[in-house]
Amino acid sequence: MTPQAGPPLLTRSTISELLARYRHLPRKTLGQNFVADPNTIRRIVTLAGVTEESSVVEIGPGLGSLTLGLAMTAGRVVAVEADPSLLEPLTEVTAGTGVEVIGADALSLDWAETLSGAAVASATTPKVTEWDLVANLPYSVATSLLLGVAERAPMITRGLVMVQREVGERWQAEPGSRTYGIPTVMLARWGTASIVGEVPRSVFLPEPRVDSVLVRFIRHERSPIPTDGVDDERLDRVVRTAFGGRRKMLRRSLSGIVSLEHFEVAGVNPTDRPEQLALADFSRLAAQLPAGR
Structure with missing residues (x-):
């Protein structure tokens, strides 16, 4: 695909006009608030650092507002849409742009198979090894989507996504802050997130009832967890159990799985509360659990 x-x-x-012609009523449960401002689209593409060398994945393209902006700049664009009723108008809008439209739920998509199929090498298009994620994510499942990409799509190395403000603040939160929690810790396992811009409600159709922000995600080149550390299953269990008793001291919230001896070995104060611990602290605690526990 050549930028055009x-x-x-x-x-x-x-x-x-598209909504009326296809008799489509935007579905609130799927976060269907379409960006209706070309200047906002250009701003997102610029902030994402998209160039003609870029290969871009878009999750939740909807009617193609952002998709068209990406297609004008990026070398390749793959748009993954879960709503079957939007596939026909999306295909119409992107016709002739070279965008590959895939009807699938990104939460269960096999990213390796999907992107390897979209990245078939030829004499003029070399095989793609790194992809960018640029998307207006469905707000209700934004965290699950980004974590899924982080965990299952290592070929996606960076991204710029639009999400609800509260979600973006949780992703970039620091230990000790009121917004620090499970999403913060689990996302930090894979990369860093930072808010780089705000998007007014007025640019959407229909207009949402929440504020939106643009979040940049950059995958770690090396895991922040030591190679002799812990698997994701144990880390997930410790983090979720600890935050299940957010106001409790760790010795109480983790009493069923972490002993006082384990706290000592991990170098973690059992009287701390979960929001005081960084990813490395949780990983040392999780390493004390037997594998498979």
Whole structure:
């Protein structure tokens, strides 16, 4: 796919026309608030650092507002849409742009198979080894989607995603803050997240009832957990159990799985509360659990 001028970006009037013609009522449960402002689309593409060398995955393209902006700049674009009723208008909007539209739920997608199929090498298009994620993620499942990509799609090395403000604040939170929690720790296992911009409600159709932010995600080149550390299953259990008793001291919230001796070996104060611990602290605690426990 060669970057090209392509069709004009979608506006409020063109989105309204598409919705009416396809008799599609935006589904709140799927977070279908479509970006109806071309300037916002250009801003997202610029902040994402997309170039003609970029291979981009978009989750939840909807009617193709952001997809068109990406197609004008990126070398390759794969758009993954879970709502079957949007596949026909999305295919119409992106016709002739070279975008590959895939009808699938990104939460259960086999990323290795999907992106290897989209990245078939040829004499003019070398095999893609790294992908960017650029998307207006469905807000209700944004954390699950990004964690799924982080865990199961190592070929996606960075991203810029739009999410609800509260979600973005949780992702970038520091230990000790009120927004620090399970998503913060589990995402830190794979990379760093930082808010790099705000998006006003007025650019969406329909307008959401929440504020939105743009979050940059960069995958770690090396795992922050030592090679002799802990598997994800044990880490997940310790983190979720600890935050299940957020106001409790760790010796109480983790009493069923971590002994006082384990706290001492891990170098973690049992009187601390979960929001005081960093990823490395949780990983040392989790390493004390027998494998498979």
